[in-house]
Amino acid sequence: MTETTVRDDGALRQSGRALLVSIHGAQRALKLYPVENAAVQRALDELHASATALCAHEGGIEIRLVGDFIFINQTRLRLGLDNFAAFSGFVALMKSCGVGLLRVEDGITRWEWQAFLSILAALPTNIDPDERVEMLTQRMQEADIVRLAVGPATEGGAGASSDAGPGDEGLERAKRTYAHGVAAARDVVQGVRMGRMPSARRLKRAIQVIVDQVMDNELSITGLTTLREYDEYTFTHSVNVCIFAVALGKRLGLDRLQLYDLGLAALLHDIGKARLDPAILNKATSLEDHEWRTLQSHPWLGTLTLFKMREGEALPYRAILAAHEHHMKIDLSGYPRPVRPRRIGLFTRLVAVADGYDAATTRRVYQNVPLEADAVLKEMWMNPGRGYDPTLVKALINLLGIYPVGTCVILDTFEVAIVAGASPDPEQLHRPIVRIAVDASGGRVTPPGKIVDLSVPDADGGYPRTIVKVTAPERYGLVVGDFFI
Numbered sequence: 208m209t210e211t212t213v214r215d216d217g218a219l220r221q222s223g224r225a226l227l228v229s230i231h232g233a234q235r236a237l238k239l240y241p242v243e244n245a246a247v248q249r250a251l252d253e254l255h256a257s258a259t260a261l262c263a264h265e266g267g268i269e270i271r272l273v274g275d276f277i278f279i280n281q282t283r284l285r286l287g288l289d290n291f292a293a294f295s296g297f298v299a300l301m302k303s304c305g306v307g308l309l310r311v312e313d314g315i316t317r318w319e320w321q322a323f324l325s326i327l328a329a330l331p332t333n334i335d336p337d338e339r340v341e342m343l344t345q346r347m348q349e350a351d352i353v354r355l356a357v358g359p360a361t362e363g364g365a366g367a368s369s370d371a372g373p374g375d376e377g378l379e380r381a382k383r384t385y386a387h388g389v390a391a392a393r394d395v396v397q398g399v400r401m402g403r404m405p406s407a408r409r410l411k412r413a414i415q416v417i418v419d420q421v422m423d424n425e426l427s428i429t430g431l432t433t434l435r436e437y438d439e440y441t442f443t444h445s446v447n448v449c450i451f452a453v454a455l456g457k458r459l460g461l462d463r464l465q466l467y468d469l470g471l472a473a474l475l476h477d478i479g480k481a482r483l484d485p486a487i488l489n490k491a492t493s494l495e496d497h498e499w500r501t502l503q504s505h506p507w508l509g510t511l512t513l514f515k516m517r518e519g520e521a522l523p524y525r526a527i528l529a530a531h532e533h534h535m536k537i538d539l540s541g542y543p544r545p546v547r548p549r550r551i552g553l554f555t556r557l558v559a560v561a562d563g564y565d566a567a568t569t570r571r572v573y574q575n576v577p578l579e580a581d582a583v584l585k586e587m588w589m590n591p592g593r594g595y596d597p598t599l600v601k602a603l604i605n606l607l608g609i610y611p612v613g614t615c616v617i618l619d620t621f622e623v624a625i626v627a628g629a630s631p632d633p634e635q636l637h638r639p640i641v642r643i644a645v646d647a648s649g650g651r652v653t654p655p656g657k658i659v660d661l662s663v664p665d666a667d668g669g670y671p672r673t674i675v676k677v678t679a680p681e682r683y684g685l686v687v688g689d690f691f692i
C-alpha cells in the first residue's frame with residue numbers, strides 16, 4: 208500500500224475519534240446542565256465543527272456499531288486509552304437506545320445536533336430496544352431533524368471488514384482491562400494524596416481481571432505495557448509492574464489466588480510515593496542529596512499507608528512487605544537498610560524485577576531516551592550490583608524474549624520491524640515474531656503490518672530474515688502503539 212493510503216486512513220480515524228469524543232462530550236454536558244448553559248453550548252459548537260469538517264471531507268458519515276467495535280465509513284476506529292471513556296460512553300449510549308447505525312448528512316446544522324441529543328436524553332429506558340429506535344425515529348421526524356438518521360443494531364456482519372479479526376477482540380478486551388487497571392491505580396494514588404484511605408475492594412476487582420487476562424492470553428496484555436506514550440507514568444508504571452509480576456508468577460507456577468495477592472502487592476509497591484512532593488517525583492534534573500533522601504523514604508511511607516489501609520479489609524501481609532522491601536536488593540545493599548539479616552521474600556523479588564525492568568524501559572521526565580529493552584535485560588542479568596534475583600531475571604527473559612514485545616529492530620533484509628511476540632521455542636529467543644513496519648525499499652507499511660516468525664527456516668534450512676540490531680522507532684517515524692491497536 209502506498210504512503211498516501213496510510214495517511215488518508217489515519218486522517219479518517221483521527222477525525223472519527225474526534226467526532227465521537229465531541230458527541231460524548233456534548234451528551235454528557237446536556238445530561239449535567241440545562242441547554243442554555245455555556246458548557247453545553249461550547250460542547251455543541253465543538254461537535255458541530257468536527258462533524259461539519261468530517262462531512263465536508265467524506266461527503267457524509269455513517270457510524271456503525273458492530274459488537275463493541277465502532278466503524279466510521281467502513282474504517283474501524285481503534286480504541287485508545289486516551290479516548291477510552293468517550294468510546295465506551297458512546298457504545299453504551301447507542302446500545303441503550305437500540306441504535307446500531309447513525310447516519311450524518313453533509314450540511315447538518317448545530318440545531319439538529321442539539322435537538323437529537325435532547326431527544327436521546329429524554330428517551331424512556333423501560334421499553335424494548337426495538338420500540339425505542341422506533342420512538343426515536345418518530346420524535347426526530349416530529350422535530351424536523353432531516354440530516355441525521357438512526358438504524359437498529361444489527362448482528363455482526365454488515366460493515367465489518369477484515370480489520371476486526373478474532374485476535375482483535377482479545378486485544379480490545381486486554382485494552383479495557385488495562386484501562387480499568389490504570390483507573391483503579393489512579394483512584395488509589397489520588398486518594399492517598401488527598402489523605403483518604405483508599406478501598407482495597409475496587410483495586411482487588413481490577414487485579415482479578417488483570418490476572419484472569421494474563422491466565423487467558425498473556426501475550427495481548429504484556430504487549431500493552433509497551434504503550435507508554437502518555438503522561439501517566441505513576442499509574443501506568445504500577446499497572447505494568449503488576450502485569451509483569453503476575454505473568455512471571457504464572458510462569459513460576461503460582462496459583463490464581465497467589466497471583467491475586469502478588470498482583471495487589473505489585474500494584475501497590477510505590478504507594479508511598481503518593482505521600483511525597485510531586486515536585487521531587489517529577490524533577491527533570493538530578494536530585495539534591497536531601498531530595499534523594501526524601502525519595503528513599505517511599506518504601507516505609509508505603510508500609511505505613513498500607514498498614515492503615517489494612518484496617519477492616521484483608522490486605523495480604525506480603526503486599527505490605529513488598530512495599531517495604533522492593534528497593535533492598537538481594538544482598539541487602541539497597542534501601543531502607545535492614546536492621547538485622549533477612550531473606551527477601553519471593554513476592555518482593557518478583558516485584559523488584561518487574562519494577563526494575565519497567566522503570567528502565569520507560570521514558571520519563573529525567574530520562575529522555577529510555578534504554579532499549581534488550582540492553583535493560585542484559586544489564587539486569589549481567590550486573591550483580593543491580594541486586595535482582597538472577598533466576599527471576601532469567602524467567603523474565605524467557606517471558607519477554609531477548610527482544611521484548613514492542614522493540615523496534617532492523618533486519619538483514621533492510622526491513623524494519625516491531626517485535627510482536629517471543630518465539631514459542633525457548634532455544635530461539637533471538638528470533639521473535641515480528642510485524643514488518645518498513646519495507647526493504649524504505650517505504651512505510653500500513654499498520655499492523657505483515658506478521659513474520661523469524662524462527663521459521665526456508666526450504667534450504669537458512670533463515671530469510673535475521674535481526675541485525677535494535678533501533679529507536681522514532682528514527683523511522685514509527686509509533687509502536689500503531690502496531691498493537
Ligand SMILES: [Fe+2]
Pocket residue numbers: 476477505533534
Ligand atoms: Fe519504588
Ligand SMILES: [Fe+2]
Pocket residue numbers: 444476477562566
Ligand atoms: Fe516502582
